[in-house]
Amino acid sequence: MDPKFILAFLAFLPILIVGFLLVGLRIPASRAMPAAFISVVLIAAFVWKVPYVQISAATVNGLVIAVTLLFIIFGAILLLETLRASGGLKTIRDGFTSISPDRRIQVIIIAWLFGSFIEGAAGFGTPAAVAVPLLVGLRFPPLAAVVAGMMIQCTPVSFGALGTPILVGVSKGLAGDPSVIEYAKSIGHEVIDNQLPTSFFAMLGTKVAIMHAIMGTLVPLFVVATMTRFFGEKKSFGEGLKIWKFAIFASLAMTIPYVLVAIFLGPEFPSLIGGLVGLMIVTTAARFEFLVPTQNHWEFPSENKWDSEWMGCTNDDEGVDRGASKDSKIPLKINPLMAWLPYILVAVLLVATRLPELGIKPLVQKIGAIEVKNLFGTENIHIKVQPLYLPGSIFIAVSLVTFLLHRIRPVAYKAAWIRTIKTTTSASFALIFTVPLVQVFIHTDGGSAGYEKMPIALAEGISALAGPAWPLFSPLVGGFGAFVAGSNTISNMMFSLFQFGVGEQIGVDPSWIVASQAVGGAAGNTICVHNVVAASAVAGIYGREGQIIRKTLPLFLYYAIGAGIICWLIVTFG
Numbered sequence: 156m157d158p159k160f161i162l163a164f165l166a167f168l169p170i171l172i173v174g175f176l177l178v179g180l181r182i183p184a185s186r187a188m189p190a191a192f193i194s195v196v197l198i199a200a201f202v203w204k205v206p207y208v209q210i211s212a213a214t215v216n217g218l219v220i221a222v223t224l225l226f227i228i229f230g231a232i233l234l235l236e237t238l239r240a241s242g243g244l245k246t247i248r249d250g251f252t253s254i255s256p257d258r259r260i261q262v263i264i265i266a267w268l269f270g271s272f273i274e275g276a277a278g279f280g281t282p283a284a285v286a287v288p289l290l291v292g293l294r295f296p297p298l299a300a301v302v303a304g305m306m307i308q309c310t311p312v313s314f315g316a317l318g319t320p321i322l323v324g325v326s327k328g329l330a331g332d333p334s335v336i337e338y339a340k341s342i343g344h345e346v347i348d349n350q351l352p353t354s355f356f357a358m359l360g361t362k363v364a365i366m367h368a369i370m371g372t373l374v375p376l377f378v379v380a381t382m383t384r385f386f387g388e389k390k391s392f393g394e395g396l397k398i399w400k401f402a403i404f405a406s407l408a409m410t411i412p413y414v415l416v417a418i419f420l421g422p423e424f425p426s427l428i429g430g431l432v433g434l435m436i437v438t439t440a441a442r443f444e445f446l447v448p449t450q451n452h453w454e455f456p457s458e459n460k461w462d463s464e465w466m467g468c469t470n471d472d473e474g475v476d477r478g479a480s481k482d483s484k485i486p487l488k489i490n491p492l493m494a495w496l497p498y499i500l501v502a503v504l505l506v507a508t509r510l511p512e513l514g515i516k517p518l519v520q521k522i523g524a525i526e527v528k529n530l531f532g533t534e535n536i537h538i539k540v541q542p543l544y545l546p547g548s549i550f551i552a553v554s555l556v557t558f559l560l561h562r563i564r565p566v567a568y569k570a571a572w573i574r575t576i577k578t579t580t581s582a583s584f585a586l587i588f589t590v591p592l593v594q595v596f597i598h599t600d601g602g603s604a605g606y607e608k609m610p611i612a613l614a615e616g617i618s619a620l621a622g623p624a625w626p627l628f629s630p631l632v633g634g635f636g637a638f639v640a641g642s643n644t645i646s647n648m649m650f651s652l653f654q655f656g657v658g659e660q661i662g663v664d665p666s667w668i669v670a671s672q673a674v675g676g677a678a679g680n681t682i683c684v685h686n687v688v689a690a691s692a693v694a695g696i697y698g699r700e701g702q703i704i705r706k707t708l709p710l711f712l713y714y715a716i717g718a719g720i721i722c723w724l725i726v727t728f729g
Contacts, residue, residue, distance in 0.1 A: 163616020165202055166609035169195040169596065170639060173684060178705055183698030184585035184688050192592040195609075199595055203602035203609070212530040213598040217591030219538050223545060224280070224586055224685065228692045229579045230550025231284035234497060235292060235693070236571035237554045241561035244292040246494035251293055255441045257452040258295070259379040259398050263405045264441065265289055266303040267375045268434040271311040271409055275427025276505040278315025280641070280680075281546045282308060283690035285501065296455060297467030297694035298702070299386040304690050305681050305707045306378050309714050310371030310410065311426035312643050312677035313363050317509050318422035321360050324647030325673060326351065332652055334659060338666070353421065360422030361414075362670035367677070368410040370717050376402040377710050385706060386465065388456040401446040408440075409433030427506070464702065467695030489561060497557045504549045519543040536598055578695050585700075589685040593640050597649060610636060610649045618657050625657050626723040629668050630675025630715040637679025641686050646676035663726035671722040678714035681707045 169191050176187035196214075199205045238244040251261050269289075270282035283304040290300035313320050329335045331349055340346055344355045379402055380395030387394055413429030420428075441447055455461070508519050520541045527538040542548060558568050600608035607615065614632050621628045632654070636646025654672040658665030680686055687700045 157619070159612075159619055160616050162202075162606060162612045165198055166613040166616075168198065169592065170635070177684065177701040178708075179701075181701045184589065184684060184700040185698065187700075188585055188588035188592060188684070192588045192595070195592050195595050199599045199602070199609075202604065203599045203606050204604040205599050205602040208531050209533050209536070209598060209601065210595055212533045212536040213594040214591040216530060216536055216538055216598075217594035218587060219540060220594070221583075221586040221590040223540060223547075224590065224689055225579055225583055226542075226545055226547035227280070227284055227550070228547075228689055229575060230545075230547035230554070231288055231693045232578050232695075233554045233571065233575040234501070234550045234557070235288035236575050237557045237561075237563065237568065238494070238497060239292065240567040240571045241489060241557065241563050243489045243494035243497070243557070243561060246489045246491055247289070248293045250491050250494070254438060255444075255447055255452070256454070257398075257448060258455060259382070259395060259453050260401065260441050260447060261293060262290065262295070262303050262378060262382060263375045263402060264434070264437060265293075266307045266378060267405060268409060268430055268437055270304065270307045270430070271426050272430030272434060273502065273505070274308070274311040274315045275317070275424065275430055276502060276509060277546050278312070278317075278319055278644075280308075280686050280689055281505070282311075283686065284546065284550075284693055285498070287690050288693050289498075291467065291694050294455075294458075296386055296461055296465035297696045298465040298699060299382055299455070301687070301690045301694050301696065301703055302381060302385070302706045303378050305687060305703060306381065306710050307374065308680040308686065309678045309710070310367045310374055310413075311430060312680050313367060313673050314360070314413075314417070314422055314424070314426040315643070317424070317427070318360070320643040320647055320673060320676065321356055321363065321422040324642075324644035324676075325359060325651045325669060326356060328648045328651030329655060329669070332655070335652070335655060338655075338659075342666075357421045359666060359670055359673070360417050360425070362667060363422075363673045364414045364417035364425055366670060366674045366718050366721055368414045369721060370674070370678075370714050371410050372403060372406050373713070374710070375405050377713070381706055381710075383453065386455060387453070388460070394453055398446075398448065401441075404440070404446055405433065405437045408436040464699060493560065496560065497553045500553045500556065501546075501549055504553070505546065508544065508549070516544075533598075534601070536594075579692065581692070581697050585688045585697075586685060589688060590641075593685070596639055597645070610639070611653060614650060614653055618653075623661050624723070625661055626663065626668060626671065626726050627716075627719040629654055629657070629671040629722060630678065630718040633672040633675030633677075634679030634682075634711060634715045637676045638683050641680070641683045643673065643676040643680060646679060647673055650676075658726075664729075667722055667726050667729075671718055674718045675715045678711050678718070681711045681714075 172194050173191045176182045199210055266286050270286040273282045273285045287300045287304040291297050336346055336349055339351055339355050344352050376399055380392045383395035384392045409429045412432040413425040416428045417425040507513055508515050523542045525540045530536045596609050633646050636649050637643050650672055651669050654668045655665040658668035682704050687703050
C-alpha cells in the first residue's frame with residue numbers, strides 16, 4: 156500500500172477513536188477524550204517522531220486555551236443565573252411568548268437570527284454561550300437548546316468575529332506563497348511587497364457568501380424539524396416541516412442582506428448585519444403573524460414527560476430570593492427593556508471591542524495580556540491570552556451591572572455565583588483533554604520522521620484518492636479541520652494553501668476550492684467536540700456529546716456535500 160495512505164489512516168486514527176467512543180459507544184467526552192489524547196500523543200511521538208518537548212508545549216498551549224474556553228462558559232452561565240435571580244429571565248420568556256407561543260418560531264428567532272448576529276460580533280463559540288442559556292431560560296429542554304445552538308453554527312461562521320476566518324484564517328494560510336501571488340496578479344489584483352490585497356479577500360468572501368447563502372436556505376428548517384422529531388410529543392419531522400414557509404422566509408431575511416454586505420462591504424460584516432436585519436424583519440413579521448400558524452402552536456410535552464436525558468442541572472427558580480425587601484421572596488416585576496438590557500449590553504460591548512475603528516480593541520487586547528513566544532524553545536507554539544478581550548469578561552461585567560440595575564439581593568447573587576462555579580467545574584474535565592488533543596494534532600510538523608503534520612498528511616491521502624473529483628470533497632476536509640480544531644479560522648489556516656494547490660493541480664479555479672474550504676470549515680463547527688462540550692456546559696448537561704453529534708451530523712453532511720456539489724458545478728461548468 157502507498158505510504159501516503161498509511162500515514163493518512165494513522166493521522167485519522169485519533170479522530171476515528173473519538174467518533175467510535177462518542178457516537179458509536181455513547182461514552183461521555185470526559186472518558187472518551189483522555190483515550191483519544193493518549194492515542195494522538197503516541198502516534199505523534201512514535202510515528203511522526205515529534206520531539207517530546209514539542210508535544211509538551213502543544214499540550215500546555217491546549218490547557219491554556221481550555222481555561223480561556225472555561226472562562227467564556229463561566230461568564231455566559233453567570234449572566235444567565237443573574238437574570239434568573241432577578242426575574243428578568245421570566246420577563247424575557249413572557250416577551251417571546253407574546254411574539255409567538257410557537258416554539259418553532261422562538262427557536263428560529265433566538266438560535267438562527269440572534270445567534271447569527273452574535274456570531275458576527277464575537278465568533279469563537281459565543282453564539283452558543285448566549286443563545287443556548289436563553290433557550291434554556293425559555294423552558295426549552297436543555298438538550299434541545301444545545302442541539303439548536305450547535306446547528307446554526309454553519310452559515311454565519313465564515314464571517315464570525317468580524318470576518319476573522321477569512322481575514323486571519325485564509326489570509327495567514329495563503330500568505331506569501333508565490334503561486335497565490337501570481338494568481339492574484341493574473342486576475343487583476345494589485346499586489347504590493349508580496350502582500351495579498353484586501354480586494355483579494357473581498358473576492359473570496361463573496362464566493363464564500365454565495366455558497367453559504369445557497370446552503371443556508373434550509374438551515375432553520377433543519378433546526379425546527381430536528382427539534383420536533385426528537386423533542387416533540389409525536390416525534391415527527393412533519394410538525395417542523397409544516398412551517399417551511401416561515402423557516403425559508405427567516406433564512407432569506409438573513410442571507411439576502413448577508414450576501415449583499417459581502418459583495419459591497421467585504422467580509423467583516425455579513426453575519427453581523429445579516430443577523431441584525433433578519434432579526435428585525437422576522438420579529439416584526441412574527442408579531443403580525445405573517446406566515447405564522449395562528450392555530451395549533453407547537454409546544455414541547457409537559458416537563459413531567461421529558462426524557463431524563465433531555466434534562467440539565469440548571470436552576471429554574473426565576474426570581475427566587477430577589478425580593479423588594481430583606482424578608483421577601485416575591486420577585487419585583489422587571490420591565491422588558493430592563494430585562495433585555497444585559498443582552499443588549501453584551502451585543503454592544505462585543506461589537507465595540509471588535510471594531511478597530513473605535514479604538515477600543517487595541518486597548519482591551521493590551522491590558523493584562525500574557526504572551527509567551529516559542530514555548531519551551533519550540534519554533535511555532537506561542538501562548539497568548541487577552542483576558543479583557545475574551546467574551547467571558549464582558550459577560551461578567553454585564554452580570555455585575557445587572558446585579559446593580561435589577562437590585563438583586565446579595566445573598567441571591569452569591570447563590571448565582573456558586574451555581575455557576577459548580578456548573579463550569581463539571582465541564583472542565585472533558586475540555587482539558589479535548590483541546591490539548593487538538594493542539595498536539597496540529598503541531599506534528601518538524602518530526603524527525605520528516606512527514607507533513609497530521610492534518611496535511613490526511614488531506615493529501617484524501618486528495619490522492621479523489622483526483623479530478625476533489626471539488627466534491629474539499630468542503631469535507633474543511634469540515635474535518637474545524638471538527639478537530641473547533642475553529643473555522645484554524646481549519647482555514649491549516650488547509651487553505653493545500654486546497655489552493657490541489658485546485659491548481661487539477662486545472663480548476665483555485666479560489667473556488669479555497670472558498671469551499673471556508674464553507675466546509677464553518678459547517679464543521681456543528682459537530683466539533685469541544686464546541687459541543689462548551690455548549691452543553693452552559694445548558695448544564697454533561698456526558699451526552701455523542702447524542703448531540705448524532706443529531707447535528709445530518710446537517711453537517713447536507714452542508715458539506717451540498718457545498719461540494721455547488722463547487723464542482725461551478726468549476727466544471729462555470
